[in-house]
Amino acid sequence: MAERPAAPKPSKIYKSAFDKWDKASWVRSKPHQQDLAAFRDDLDFFPEQLAILFQSEAVRKCPAPTRSKILPRPVNLWVGRIPGGTISA
DSSP, X not given: OOOOXXXXXXXXXXXXXXXXXXXXXXXXXXOOOOOOOOOOTTXXXXXXXXXXXXXXXXXXXXXXXXXXHHTTHHHHHHHHHSTTOOOOO
């Protein structure tokens, strides 16, 4: 009876989804965007509906400049819990 050829090792036929990720990655392969508009100071990073503090009627009645200062506070608290995480205002 003829001898069967040895099957290739699984490590030789495995194709990782991360092979050449740095060349296939959109972030790394596309040119840097130079035409982006500057971030406007009158815009918020996320809507008030996502911030738990804005469930309070007292907070919702605050003037817009005060609400804009309150809005990023929960994010600052969470980022501050991440080792090395800081946000400067």
